[in-house]
Amino acid sequence: MKILTFAATNSRKSINKHLVKLAASKLSHTEIDYVEINDFDLPIYNIDLEEEYGIPNSAHAFAKRIKQADAILISFAEHNGNFTVAFKNLFDWLSRIDRNVYQGKPTIMLSTSPGAGGGKTVLGLAENGAPHFDGKVVGSLSIPSFYENFDIDSNQLTNPELTEKLENVLSVFQKDLRVNKRFN
Ligand SMILES: Cc1cc2nc3c(=O)[nH]c(=O)nc-3n(C[C@H](O)[C@H](O)[C@H](O)COP(=O)(O)O)c2cc1C
Numbered sequence: 494m495k496i497l498t499f500a501a502t503n504s505r506k507s508i509n510k511h512l513v514k515l516a517a518s519k520l521s522h523t524e525i526d527y528v529e530i531n532d533f534d535l536p537i538y539n540i541d542l543e544e545e546y547g548i549p550n551s552a553h554a555f556a557k558r559i560k561q562a563d564a565i566l567i568s569f570a571e572h573n574g575n576f577t578v579a580f581k582n583l584f585d586w587l588s589r590i591d592r593n594v595y596q597g598k599p600t601i602m603l604s605t606s607p608g609a610g611g612g613k614t615v616l617g618l619a620e621n622g623a624p625h626f627d628g629k630v631v632g633s634l635s636i637p638s639f640y641e642n643f644d645i646d647s648n649q650l651t652n653p654e655l656t657e658k659l660e661n662v663l664s665v666f667q668k669d670l671r672v673n674k675r676f677n
Pocket residue numbers: 500502503504506507508509510569570571572573574575605606607608610611612
């Protein structure tokens with residue numbers, strides 16, 4: 494069972510990378526395919542570029558990583574109530590290969606931010622948009638006030654209620670994966 498795992502941000506010190514790695518570490522019997530979206534070098538989407546040069550190999554490489562995965566685990570960073578430019582750009586290129594960007598893979602969507610909102614707005618955008626791109630969101634959770642609720646040194650949530658919520662979301666995800674595997 495391979496889980497494509499990434500944070501939807503290009504920040505080197507990303508808090509969403511901490512969160513998504515913690516979530517991945519709590520999944521059992523899985524192979525984690527952790528990727529940095531920054532490693533998929535892409536120009537800013539432009540139809541003129543696409544017409545002249547086609548879709549860059551990096552976008553095809555990312556689509557292949559989705560194809561090879563059984564499921565997806567993402568944590569979204571929020572910039573001005575929206576996706577980071579880096580993720581939106583990747584997504585736009587992917588959508589030009591195939592509108593079914595998520596390729597029907599069961600997906601967990603997380604978000605966090607230093608503020609009380611915890612990236613809830615971008616998480617809502619991602620979740621509501623997913624069905625239009627063949628996304629199957631089986632669970633989602635936003636973690637508010639990251640620095641008050643997460644200890645970076647130990648890479649753990651320090652808030653027991655949020656820990657429980659994350660574990661519940663992951664347990665539903667694992668059950669869904671087991672059921673789908675059995676009937677596929
Ligand atoms: C341009 C910009 C816009 C931001 N807008 C929001 C926002 O709308 N909501 C929010 O909760 N945090 C916002 N933030 C703070 C980010 O949540 C914070 O930088 C966080 O660390 C981003 O996640 P990352 O570290 O995983 O990249 C913004 C930060 C930047 C640089």
